Structures are given as C-alpha cells and as structure tokens.
C-alpha cells in the first residue's frame with residue numbers, strides 16, 4: 124500500500140486519468156427519438172471511438188434538468204453491467220465536474236472506467252427557460268428574483284451582468300459580437316454543426332433584441348442531441364484505439380459568494396472564473412499562458428468573454444478587446460470553441476466543447492479535410508470555408524487545452540487536458 | 544387589482560413582515576441585530592454573521608440603479624408579463640445596503656440610453672391582491 128503521498132495535495136491526481144473515447148448523435152431539431160434512445164446512440168459512438176467493449180465499462184454518470192434519462196436504463200439497453208452509477212441534477216458546468224467525480228469514483232476503487240453522458244431534446248421537448256409560468260409562486264428564497272418580475276430564462280438572469288460589464292469597462296456590442304462571428308467561422312468547417320453559415324458583426328448587432336444587451340445571434344442554438352465521453356486511468360488508457368487526452372486538472376461547480384443571488388455580492392461583472400482559476404491552474408500545474416486552445420462556454424457571446432477575462436487570459440475589463448482581437452480565431456494565438464460551440468454547433472451544456480478539445484489533442488478533428496488510407500485526417504490548416512478551398516479546423520500541434528464551463532455568472536467548472 | 548394577471552408571490556412566515564409593510568406602502572427590510580447589516584431577501588439567519596437575531600426596520604425606499612436589462616422576448620417571459628414587453632428589469636442598490644431585483648417604472652424601454660446606471664430611484668408598490676403588494680422602483 125502506498126503511504127508516501129499527500130492525498131490532500133491538489134496535484135495528487137494530476138495526469139493520472141484520461142478521456143479515451145468521445146461520441147455524439149447528430150445535432151438536430153426534432154430528433155424523433157427519446158432521450159433514452161439518443162443516449163444509447165451517443166454512448167455506442169463513444170465506445171466505438173475508443174474501441175472499448177461494453178464489458179470493460181463499469182461506471183456511468185449523467186446530468187440533467189429533468190429532461191434526460193437515467194444511467195440504469197441506458198446501461199441495460201447497452202448490456203453494460205455497472206459497478207457504479209450516479210445521475211445528478213444540473214446543466215452547464217456539470218460536464219467538467221462529473222469528469223472530476225468519475226476520477227474520484229475510480230480512485231476510490233468503486234469502478235474502473237466511467238462513461239459520462241448528457242442526453243437532451245433541448246429543442247423539441249424541454250427548452251431553455253421554459254414558458255409554463257405558475258400564476259402563484261412561493262416567496263420563500265429568492266422568488267422575488269424571478270416570476271414576479273417575469274424572469275424565467277438564462278438570458279434574463281445573466282443580462283444584468285452583461286450590462287454592468289459594458290458600463291464598467293466600455294465593452295461594446297460590436298466587440299462581443301465577434302464571439303459569434305468567430306464561432307460561426309469555426310462551425311462552417313464542422314460537418315456536424317447545426318448552423319454552418321458564417322455571420323458578420325452587422326448580422327449580430329442587427330438581429331432582433333431578445334433581452335438587451337442580448338441580440339438573437341448573441342444567444343446559443345437550442346438542439347436535440349446526446350453526447351458521451353469515457354474516463355479511465357492512465358494505466359488502462361493506452362489499451363484502446365486513440366491517443367488518450369490526459370487530464371491535468373479539474374475544478375467543478377466553483378461558486379461566487381452567495382450564489383443564491385450572485386448578483387448581490389461584489390462586482391456583478393465578475394464571474395466564477397475569478398475563483399476557479401486558483402483551483403484549476405494549481406491542480407493542472409499550468410497557467411493561462413500555456414493553454415493553446417480554449418473551450419469557453421458560449422451559452423451567450425458574453426459568457427465566453429467574461430470567463431476568458433476572469434481566468435486571466437487578459438486583464439480584467441479587457442475581455443472585449445480579447446474576443447475581438449482575432450486571438451480566438453482558428454489561425455489565431457489561442458482559438459476558442461473550434462467546433463462552433465453552443466452558438467453554432469449545438470447545445471449540450473458543455474459536453475461538445477470537451478469532445479472537441481479531445482479531438483484537437485488527438486490531431487484528428489472531424490472537419491472537411493481528406494482522410495488517408497489508414498483513416499487518419501490529412502489536415503490542410505486552411506481555415507477558409509469549404510467552398511473557398513478551406514474546411515480545416517485542426518489547430519496545429521496542440522499540446523494543452525482548457526474548457527471553461529459555465530452554469531451562470533456565479534458558478535462554473537474547468538478542465539485542463541494534455542495530449543497523451 | 545382583480546385584473547392583475549402576472550405571477551403573484553405567496554407570503555410565508557419568514558417574509559410576512561415585508562408583505563405587511565408593503566401593504567402600507569413601506570419598504571420593510573430584515574436587519575441583523577448583531578452585525579447591523581441589512582440583507583435581501585428575507586431569511587432566518589443573517590448571511591453575513593449567521594446570527595438568528597433578525598429585526599425588521601423600515602427603510603427609506605431609496606436606492607440607485609446598479610444594472611438593468613430590457614426584456615423584449617414575449618415568448619420567454621412569464622404569463623402576464625408577455626404583454627408588457629419591452630420592459631426594464633433592474634437591480635437596485637438599496638440605500639440601507641444589499642441589492643434587490645425589480646422592474647423599473649417610468650422609464651422608456653425603447654430608449655435604454657436614457658436609463659442611468661447609478662441613477663436615483665424610489666420604491667412604489669402595486670396592489671396585486673388584497674394581501675400582496677409587489678415592489679417596483681421608479682427614477683426620482
């Protein structure tokens with residue numbers, strides 16, 4: 124038995140676990156399937172990707188907001204015998220947190236290999252925010268923060284934060300619109316993306332206002348899809364088909380003070396990343412300057428900007444400059460959401476951005492580039508649209524990526540991976 | 544009042560003093576008897592020092608706009624509010640401390656540049672039912 128370790132040290136599990144397989148369904152509106160069927164499809168794709176048989180998966184985790192299906196159903200459907208499963212409540216920021224918990228479950232000896240899935244008919248069944256308001260709402264807790272004033276959706280909740288950032292730092296709608304512009308460029312080279320059309324800053328700021336300062340094109344797409352990824356220890360990770368994406372560090376559902384009403388505490392334009400950075404970079408042993416590719420959650424254009432800023436990719440208040448500088452673009456210094464993310468590819472509460480970074484680290488992003496006789500992508504690194512002779516979205520020589528997961532301004536998660 | 548069609552909160556024992564004050568047009572706020580800080584929303588334990596000695600004080604009903612947003616999407620707002628779009632939601636920094644969500648009255652949602660972050664506002668109450676008068680704020 125090993126006794127010479129300090130299990131309380133944040134670095135203890137650094138680089139000891141990996142993601143070995145990723146998979147997803149199509150990103151559609153109107154899947155015509157149950158979330159149960161979608162979930163089995165995504166897990167099957169992740170198992171096929173890893174080349175792992177069902178008999179070697181013994182853990183399963185998922186998250187949902189009463190809009191999914193539970194692990195025991197999917198395990199049964201797929202003939203997987205589980206030694207561990209757990210289905211939790213939650214949306215954005217859960218993906219990274221569950222990867223951390225999967226590591227913990229394996230480390231505790233409860234199981235050996237865990238599949239994490241998210242299945243949702245996010246367009247055709249349970250939409251973001253919902254519309255079914257109750258006529259009477261309890262006033263316990265923060266109810267005067269919601270229905271009494273017509274608040275139901277994420278955009279409504281977050282907009283005051285976005286407005287205050289514009290007021291405090293002079294951030295402009297045109298700067299923030301560049302998040303959508305850049306993600307749309309990336310999506311144009313992604314055969315899976317729901318929206319593949321490139322857009323301009325003018326398209327964004329001239330689209331109809333949903334909740335000032337959010338125009339329609341500042342908001343993510345809502346889609347039906349399931350996504351899955353497989354976590355195992357580095358001991359086993361090299362037994363399967365792909366170069367593993369090794370996990371350097373994870374931080375899960377880190378919160379600002381008083382998230383009951385994060386709006387009330389401290390600067391409203393500061394988000395959870397301000398706190399996460401102290402955990403994730405310590406755990407991973409790297410800093411923002413080492414990250415070559417980010418997956419900053421883009422439920423809205425603003426959420427990517429606020430996170431990148433508070434994690435330290437730029438100075439506080441300079442997020443508008445950062446996102447409009449071209450740094451985040453394919454071919455730029457640190458591309459963000461190279462799949463098109465939630466704004467363009469599909470809405471998965473964060474899973475697709477992790478899947479994308481896993482593929483980036485393998486050098487095998489599924490773009491329009493040709494495939495050689497061994498089934499490997501021959502990337503051209505031409506990031507123009509396919510019709511213009513481009514179609515690539517592989518970042519050259521990616522060694523380290525980071526995901527910045529978002530639940531709301533007050534809560535977030537993060538995951539740093541390296542090429543195995 | 545019978546025609547108030549928007550969601551109406553249900554008072555509970557913890558928040559009852561607030562609603563009692565609202566009926567009389569007064570902003571009653573919970574204040575910790577130990578650390579002397581005001582918090583919003585009402586609760587049984589002071590979020591700052593964990594004291595359970597909470598008293599209710601009548602506030603000035605004055606504050607300033609911390610931030611705001613303009614609600615345009617009929618499809619996303621609750622029953623009753625859909626017909627009000629565009630309307631302006633805001634956070635108010637209370638003169639006594641802490642921050643309160645509201646809907647601003649007396650502002651032009653179609654001219655958001657005219658709404659001043661930092662601008663002074665005063666509370667008012669709308670009678671939603673016999674027992675529940677809902678707080679709103681208006682620029683002074």
Ligand SMILES: [Zn+2]
Pocket residue numbers: 575576577578579580589590591592593594
């Ligand atoms: Zn106190």
